[in-house]
Each structure stands twice: as structure tokens, then as C-alpha cells.
Amino acid sequence: xxxxxxxxxxxxxxxxxxxxxxxxxxxxxxxxxxxxxxxxxxxxxxxxxxxxxxxxxxxxxxxxxxxxxxxxxxxxxxxxxxxxxxxxxxxxxxxxxxxxxxxxxxxxxxxxxxxxxxxxxxxxxxxxxxxxxxxxxxxxxxxxxxxxxxxxxxxxxxxxxxxxxxxxxxxxxxxxxxxxxxxxxxxxxxxxxxxxxxxxxxxxxxxxxxxxxxxxxxxxxxxxxxxxxxxxxxxxxxxxxxxxxxxxxxxxxxxxxxxxxxxxxxxxxxxxxxxxxxxxxxxxxxxxxxxxxxxxxxxxxxxxxxxxxxxxxxxxxxxxxxxxxxxxxxxxxxxxxxxxxxxxxx
Amino acid sequence: xxxxxxxxxxxxxxxxxxxxxxxxxxxxxxxxxxxxxxxxxxxxxxxxxxxxxxxxxxxxxxxxxxxxxxxxxxxxxxxxxxxxxxxxxxxxxxxxxxxxxxxxxxxxxxxxxxxxxxxxxxxxxxxxxxxxxxxxxxxxxxxxxxxxxxxxxxxxxxxxxxxxxxxxxxxxxxxxxxxxxxxxxxxxxxxxxxxxxxxxxxxxxxxxxxxxxxxxxxxxxxxxxxxxxxxxxxxxxxxxxxxxxxxxxxxxxxxxxxxxxxxxxxxxxxxxxxxxxxxxxxxxxxxxxxxxxxxxxxxxxxxxxxxxxxxxxxxxxxxxxxxxxxxxxxxxxxxxxxxxxxxxxx
Numbered sequence: 009x010x011x012x013x014x015x016x017x018x019x020x021x022x023x024x025x026x027x028x029x030x031x032x033x034x035x036x037x038x039x040x041x042x043x044x045x046x047x048x049x050x051x052x053x054x055x056x057x058x059x060x061x062x063x064x065x066x067x068x069x070x071x072x073x074x075x076x077x078x079x080x081x082x083x084x085x086x087x088x089x090x091x092x093x094x095x096x097x098x099x100x101x102x103x104x105x106x107x108x109x110x111x112x113x114x115x116x117x118x119x120x121x122x123x124x125x126x127x128x129x130x131x132x133x134x135x136x137x138x139x140x141x142x143x144x145x146x147x148x149x150x151x152x153x154x155x156x157x158x159x160x161x162x163x164x165x166x167x168x169x170x171x172x173x174x175x176x177x178x179x180x181x182x183x184x185x186x187x188x189x190x191x192x193x194x195x196x197x198x199x200x201x202x203x204x205x206x207x208x209x210x211x212x213x214x215x216x217x218x219x220x221x222x223x224x225x226x227x228x229x230x231x232x233x234x235x236x237x238x239x240x241x242x243x244x245x246x247x248x249x250x251x252x253x254x255x256x257x258x259x260x261x262x263x264x265x266x267x268x269x270x271x272x273x274x275x276x277x278x279x280x281x282x283x284x285x286x287x288x289x290x291x292x293x294x295x296x297x298x299x300x301x302x303x304x305x306x307x308x309x310x311x312x313x314x315x316x317x318x319x320x321x322x323x324x325x326x327x328x329x330x331x332x333x334x335x336x337x338x339x340x341x342x343x344x345x346x347x348x349x350x351x352x353x354x
Numbered sequence: 355x356x357x358x359x360x361x362x363x364x365x366x367x368x369x370x371x372x373x374x375x376x377x378x379x380x381x382x383x384x385x386x387x388x389x390x391x392x393x394x395x396x397x398x399x400x401x402x403x404x405x406x407x408x409x410x411x412x413x414x415x416x417x418x419x420x421x422x423x424x425x426x427x428x429x430x431x432x433x434x435x436x437x438x439x440x441x442x443x444x445x446x447x448x449x450x451x452x453x454x455x456x457x458x459x460x461x462x463x464x465x466x467x468x469x470x471x472x473x474x475x476x477x478x479x480x481x482x483x484x485x486x487x488x489x490x491x492x493x494x495x496x497x498x499x500x501x502x503x504x505x506x507x508x509x510x511x512x513x514x515x516x517x518x519x520x521x522x523x524x525x526x527x528x529x530x531x532x533x534x535x536x537x538x539x540x541x542x543x544x545x546x547x548x549x550x551x552x553x554x555x556x557x558x559x560x561x562x563x564x565x566x567x568x569x570x571x572x573x574x575x576x577x578x579x580x581x582x583x584x585x586x587x588x589x590x591x592x593x594x595x596x597x598x599x600x601x602x603x604x605x606x607x608x609x610x611x612x613x614x615x616x617x618x619x620x621x622x623x624x625x626x627x628x629x630x631x632x633x634x635x636x637x638x639x640x641x642x643x644x645x646x647x648x649x650x651x652x653x654x655x656x657x658x659x660x661x662x663x664x665x666x667x668x669x670x671x672x673x674x675x676x677x678x679x680x681x682x683x684x685x686x687x688x689x690x691x692x693x694x695x696x697x698x699x700x
Contacts, residue, residue, distance in 0.1 A: 039508075046522070047515035098474055102467035121448035122518050128444055128474045129511035135481065136504055139497070147493055151485070158482055162385075165475035169393035172468050176392070 015352055018338050019345035023065045026078075030064030030089055031055070033082040037090075037137055050118060050126045051133070054093040057109035063088040063203045066346065070207020070221075073331075073339035083140040084206045087157055090134035091198060095164060097127035102172070103258040104288050110249040131161065145210060152215035153206055160198040167194020175259045178285040180269045182261055184315075188230060190261075196229030204343070220330035224343075227323035232350045234316040237262035238309055241300070244354060256296055257288050263315055264308040271306040316351050323347040361698055364684050365691035369411045372424075376410030376435055377401070379428040383436075383483055396464060396472045397479070400439040403455035409434040409549045412692065416553020416567075419677075419685035429486040430552045433503055436480035437544060441510060443473035448518070449604040450634050456595040477507065491556060498561035499552055506544040513540025521605045524631040526615045528607055530661075534576060536607075542575030550689070566676035570689075573669035578696045580662040583608035584655055587646070590700060602642055603634045609661055610654040617652040662697050669693040 034055055039048050064085030071081035099105070100113040101123055107113060115123035138157055141150035170190045174182065204225035208217030239248055240255040241264070255262060265284075272280050283291065283299055303309065327344055334340045380401055385394050410431030417427035445451070446459040447469055453459060461469035484503055487496035516536045520528065550571035554563030585594055586601040587610070601608060611630070618626055629637065629645055649655065673690055680686045 043512055043515045043519065045515075046519045047512060098470060102470055119522065122515070122522070124444060124448055124470065125511055125514050125518065128477055129508065131474055132477055132481070132504060132507045132511075135478070139501065142497070151488070155485065158478060161478045162475065165471055165478075166389055166393060168471050169389045169468070172471065173389065173392045176465065176468070 015345045015349040016341055018341045019349045022069055022338060022342045023060060023062065023349075026065040026068040026085075027061035029068065029078060029082065030061045030085045033064075033086045033137075034089055037086050039133075046118070046122050047126065047129065050114060050122065051130050053114060053126075054096055054108065055089070057111060059089075059093075059109060061085075061089055063092055063199055066200060066225075066343075067203035067207045069339040069342040070204045071210040072207075073334050073337055073343055074208050074211020076207075076211040080144045080210050081207060083137040084153055084157075084210065085203075086137040087134050088198065088203050088206075090130060090137075091157075091161060091164075094127050094130035094134055095198075097123055097130065099168070101127065102168070103254075103260075105250065105254060105258070107250050107254075110246065134161075141210075145213075148215055149209060149213065152209060156202060156206060156209075160202045163193040163197040164195075167191070167197075170194075171261065174261050175284075178281065180261075180265070180281060180284055182266055182269075184263070184266060187261065187263060187266055191230055191233045192226060195233045196226050200225040200229035200232065218330045220326060224323055224326040224331060224347075227319050227326055228347050228350055231316045231319040231323065231347065234263055234312050234319070235351050235353055237264060238312055238316075239353065241303070242309065247354065253296060253300070256283075256299055257291055259284050259288070263312040264303055267308040267311045268303055268306055271308075272302060276302060313351075320347050320351055361691045361695040362687055364687045365695045368415055368684060368688045369406060369408065369695075372411040372414040372431075373407035375414065375424060375428065376407045376431045379410075379432045379483075380435055383432050385479075392464070392468050393472065393475065396460060396468065397476050399460060399472075400442055400454065401435070403457060405435075405439075405455060407431075407435055409438055409545055412546060412571075412689075413549035413553045415685040415688040416550045417556040418553075419680050419683055419689055420554050420557020422553075422557040426490040426556050427553060429483040430499055430503075430556065431549075432483040433480050434544065434549055434552075436476060436483075437503075437507060437510075440473050440476035440480055441544075443469055443476065445514070447473065448514070449600075449606075451596065451600060451604065453596050453600075456592065480507075487556075491559075494561055495555060495559065498555060502548060502552060502555075506548045509539040509543040510541075513537070513543075516540075517607065520607050521630075524627065526607075526611070526627060526630055528612055528615075530609070530612060533607065533609060533612055537576055537579045538572060541579045542572050546571040546575035546578065564676045566672060570669055570672040570677060570693075573665050573672055574693050574696055577662045577665040577669065577693065580609055580658050580665070581697050581699055583610060584658055584662075585699065587649070588655065593700065599642060599646070602645055603637055605630050605632075605634070609658040610649055613654040613657045614649055614652055617654075618648060622648060659697075666693050666697055 038052050041048065067085045067088055068078055068081045072078060096108060097114050100108055101115045101120055105113050106116060114126060135157060138150070138154050141153050145153070167190050171194065201222055205217045205222050208221050209215065237255065241253060243252060245252050268280060280299065280302065283295055324347055327347070331340065331343060384398050387394065413431045413434055414424055414427045418424060442454060443460050446454055447461045447466055451459050452462060460472060481503060484496070484500050487499050491499070513536050517540065547568055551563045551568050554567050555561065583601065587599060589598060591598050614626060625644065626648065629641055670693055673693070677686065677689060
């Protein structure tokens with residue numbers, strides 16, 4: 009089943025519009041003081057390189073769709089984008105990644121110790137804007153947002169720990185359920201669930217959102233992660249901004265590798281196990297090419313696309329349960345359109 | 355001038371007593387759930403290895419000396435000890451340190467990616483107990499404590515950035531003023547100034563402490579750092595729990611190296627510059643021994659001891675300005691005695 013729903017133009021339009029507002033808020037927030045050279049300039053480095061600001065845009069659109077003015081969502085939008093950038097810096101160090109947003113990763117440019125200091129500082133600093141929620145949202149809602157924020161930072165670390173554990177023990181027989189549990193924690197929680205939920209909290213004025221809103225965001229988030237895993241192999245290098253095939257070098261477990269392990273037998277299976285058991289620097293180009301061939305032979309990419317499409321379908325069903333009841337608005341259509349926009353990324 | 359004031363026994367007694375209470379609070383707080391193996395067990399690892407809990411003890415004693423019950427200080431005490439342990443994990447990675455609390459450092463036991471995840475998660479998690487201040491202290495004081503907490507985490511990262519910058523550019527002609535600025539940010543802010551100030555805030559019920567309390571804590575903090583720099587060279591390995599001489603291998607700038615650069619000339623100076631310009635792994639045992647000899651030749655350790663003593667004297671003067679006005683109590687004597695206790699550590 010492929011969902012051929014064309015994403016309405018409002019998604020890209022609001023993504024751009026809210027991205028600009030979020031970016032302004034982020035640069036207003038970031039400290040303009042010494043030490044610049046080895047700290048504050050570098051905290052601004054990944055945000056300055058670009059990025060779509062998808063997470064802030066979801067947060068703002070959800071807040072507006074639930075009735076709040078954009079200004080009430082900017083502090084929370086700033087948090088989520090800064091946390092995202094902090095996690096990119098930290099992940100890049102952990103994975104030994106080479107490129108981010110079409111330039112060398114921070115640790116390659118400035119060394120691991122400096123990049124580590126930048127990433128950790130950024131993740132703590134990300135929470136500071138949330139203090140500004142007390143004014144517009146009141147102390148109870150502000151506290152609820154703060155608790156959710158720390159929770160998703162923690163969930164993301166749990167997802168990262170699960171993934172690192174699989175790599176260290178070279179676990180390859182992961183079920184789709186294990187994979188979804190990891191993706192929920194590592195990606196969905198802060199990338200889609202928190203922004204959508206926080207927006208609903210800000211707009212609704214209660215301390216939590218309708219569970220259906222959170223489920224919708226989860227389903228969209230899974231489709232987003234699967235699409236990202238596919239793009240890591242098939243994407244356009246300039247648009248994607250990272251090494252194509254980097255996930256294979258880093259030994260990342262994805263739906264594609266799960267499918268491959270379900271299908272490969274005998275020497276092929278042993279090759280895959282040996283490949284994933286090696287550190288990045290010992291993997292040869294020929295081995296990467298062979299793994300890439302095996303992924304094609306067993307139709308792992310079409311398999312992943314199918315699953316992503318199923319999540320989009322489930323998301324659209326979930327949308328009809330709670331979000332459909334929101335009054336008509338461009339922001340509501342943005343939230344709906346997100347489900348297909350996310351798998352149209354190239 | 356050496357201050358031969360004997361530290362009263364109440365310092366050690368309350369340090370032990372409050373350390374036990376803080377430790378209980380920390381282990382009550384730490385998440386008891388999956389993923390244990392690569393995350394939560396390891397977050398508990400450095401706290402489980404021991405440590406004196408000096409920072410929580412200062413916080414609790416200051417709160418009590420200012421009139422609050424111990425229970426009101428436990429959340430803030432938990433924060434400061436967890437932040438401290440997070441910074442130890444992170445510093446150990448950045449410095450390539452080998453031992454911490456008499457065992458291999460976390461990254462040596464579990465690899466850099468896992469240790470990095472643990473350190474960063476711990477630093478964010480450390481802020482969570484501060485939410486519990488709302489109940490006993492009210493929202494305004496709780497917010498003030500939270501702002502100070504994030505501030506010291508940020509100052510510590512600034513101090514770290516200054517130090518990393520000196521190493522990367524092999525800057526050796528640092529003034530004592532530069533050194534004190536770095537130590538204020540990296541060590542004093544969270545180790546002595548925050549705990550003492552936070553205790554005064556909790557006890558006083560206002561949103562800030564008397565500036566003299568903060569100055570006292572700064573002066574004590576400097577003496578603490580100088581003593582630590584001396585112990586890194588002269589300490590007893592089992593008690594100190596880290597590699598003796600590790601600072602020299604890591605290229606750390608201390609009062610001792612500042613003194614050495616003031617005194618060494620010609621080939622000696624060039625040797626010191628070359629030594630500090632080398633990465634850790636290229637420094638031979640013979641070179642470390644030669645540097646150690648030069649430190650002795652120019653009396654760098656007695657020089658540092660003299661400066662530490664001067665800070666103790668200044669601290670005792672500062673104590674007489676505001677803290678002396680507190681009603682008599684064992685906690686007040688603990689705070690006073692801290693100034694000499696800190697340079698009696700071996």
C-alpha cells in the first residue's frame with residue numbers, strides 16, 4: 009500500500025515560517041559572551057549551519073492549532089531545537105561521524121574534548137528557555153512542560169544506551185518491536201511526541217495533552233526515522249548533509265538491517281555478522297559495497313518503505329480520533345500533512 | 355605564613371553525617387529501571403565508589419546554619435553531588451584519565467561512547483531533584499535555586515573551555531588572575547559557592563544570599579583547588595584515588611606550572627614548553643620525572659602552599675564579616691572550620 013496523498017503546500021510554508029521564528033528565538037537566547045572561541049561560538053555552530061527546525065515548527069503549529077499565540081510556544085521551541093543540536097554533537101562524537109549539515113562534524117573540526125564540552129553544555133542550556141514559560145503559561149503548565157522536557161532528554165539517552173548495547177554486544181537478531189522501542193525513546197520522544205504534546209499543553213492550558221495526540225506524533229515519528237534510515241543509503245549527499253552509507257560504517261541497527269538478518273543465510277549471514285562486529289575503521293569499501301548489494305538483493309529498502317507507509321496510514325487513522333476535532337486552521341492542516349510530508353523527504 | 359589553626363572535630367563529624375544523608379537521597383532519586391546495563395547502573399557507578407560528599411555537606415550545613423531543617427536541603431544536595439559526578443565522568447573522558455576513586459575510569463571500563471552518554475544524561479538528570487524544592491521552599495525560592503544551578507553548570511563548562519583553550523594553544527604564560535578566573539568558574543562556582551549560597555537561600559527564605567557568604571565560599575574554593583593540585587603530585591595514591599602526577603600528563607595548568615614558567619629560563623623553559631605541547635601518550639616517564647624535578651628545584655609546591663594559606667587567611671577574615679553573625683551552632687562551626695580542613699587534606 010503506498011499512500012499517494014499529496015502533502016498540501018501549507019506544510020512547507022509553515023515549516024519555513026515557523027523555522028525563521030524559532031531560529032530568531034534561538035539566536036536571541038544563546039549567550040553572547042566569553043569564552044566564545046571554544047564554547048559559545050561552537051554552541052551556535054550547528055544551529056548556524058541550518059536545519060529545517062522541524063521540531064520547533066511542530067511545537068508552534070500544535071500550540072496554535074490548540075489556540076495559543078505563537079509567542080507562547082517560542083521558549084519551548086527553542087528548548088527542543090537546542091536539545092536536538094546538542095544530541096547531534098554528542099551522537100557525532102559517539103558514532104565517529106564525519107559530516108553534519110554538509111561540513112565536518114564538530115569533533116573533527118575542534119577535537120573531541122572541546123566538542124564534548126559543547127554538546128553537554130548545550131544540552132543543559134537547552135532547559136533554560138523553559139523558565140520563560142512561567143509568564144505566559146503560569147507555574148503549573150510551565151512545570152509540566154519542564155518535567156516532559158527532562159523526560160524526553162532522558163528517554164533519548166535510554167534509546168542511545170539500547171543502541172550502543174546492541175553494537176557493543178553485536179546483537180543483530182533484533183525484533184521490529186525492539187527496534188520500535190528504541191526509536192520511540194531515541195527519536196520519536198523528543199522529535200515529534202514532545203513538540204506535538206507540548207504545543208497541545210501550551211494551547212490547551214492543561215498539564216497534559218489528549219493521549220491520541222501523543223500516539224499520532226509517535227506514529228509520525230516512526231515513519232520519520234525509517235525515512236531517515238533509507239535516506240542514509242539513498243539520499244542526495246548535498247541535501248542530506250552527512251556521509252551516505254554512514255549508518256553501515258557506524259553499525260547502526262535499522263529496519264533495513266533487521267530485514268537483512270531475517271533473510272540472509274549461511275555465508276551471507278556470517279558476513280553480515282562479521283561486518284557489524286568490526287569497528288568502523290576496519291570496514292573496507294569492498295565490504296560496505298557487498299553489504300549494500302545484500303540489502304538490495306533482499307529488497308530491504310522497499311520493505312522499509314512499506315513499513316513506513318503503514319505507519320503513515322496508522323497515523324492518519326489516529327489523526328481522525330482527536331486532532332480532527334480541532335477547529336479548522338492552517339496549523340491543523342500542517343499537523344495532518346506532516347504524516348505524508350515526512351516520507352516525501354529526499 | 356602558615357595557618358596552624360586545628361580544624362575542630364565537628365567538621366569531620368558533620369561531613370560524615372551529612373554525607374550519609376546525601377548519599378541516601380541520591381540513591382533514592384536515581385532511576386531503578388531499564389536500560390540498566392549501559393545506562394542506569396553506570397550513572398550510579400561513580401557515586402557508588404564513594405567520595406566524601408563535601409558539596410552536599412556544605413549545602414546542608416549552610417541551610418541548617420541559616421535556620422532550615424536538613425530535609426529542605428536534600429534535593430539541592432542531590433543536585434550538586436550528581437552534577438559533580440557527571441563532571442567527573444566527562445572530565446575523565448576529555449583528559450584521558452585512567453583512574454577515578456581507585457578504579458578504572460568509566461570510559462576505560464565501558465568505552466567512550468557509553469561513558470559519554472552516561473555523563474551527559476547524568477548532568478541533565480541532576481537538575482530533576484530541584485523540582486522538589488517547590489514544596490518546602492515555595493516557587494520563588496525554588497526558581498532562584500534552579501537558576502543558580504543551571505548557572506554553575508554553565509560556569510563550569512566555561513572554565514573547562516578556558517582550560518581546553520590553553521592546552522590546545524599551549525598557552526603557558528598564564529597570570530595568577532587568569533588562573534583564578536578559570537578556577538572560579540570550573541571549580542569554586544559549583545563546589546563551594548553554589549552549596550554555601552544555596553544553603554543560605556534555603557535557610558533564609560530569600561532569593562539570594564549575602565554577597566559576603568558567596569565571597570567566603572569562593573576563597574575556600576580556591577584553597578581547595580590549590581590543595582587538590584598539590585595532592586595530584588604529592589598525594590597518597592590509595593587515598594587520592596587517581597594517578598599521581600596525572601595532571602602533568604594531561605597538561606593541566608595549575609599554580610605550580612604558573613610558578614615554574616615564571617622561574618624557568620633558557621633550555622629549561624623550552625623543555626617545559628615542549629613537554630606541555632605534547633599529547634599525553636608521547637610524554638615519556640623520563641620527561642615526567644624531569645618536569646617533577648624542575649617543579650622541586652623552583653619550590654613550586656611550597657609556593658602553592660603559601661598561596662593556599664593566604665586564601666585561607668582571607669577566607670577567615672571574610673567569615674568574620676557576615677557568617678559570624680549567625681547564631682552559634684555546630685553547622686556554623688562546620689562552615690568556619692571548612693577553611694582549614696580544606697588544606698589539611700592528604
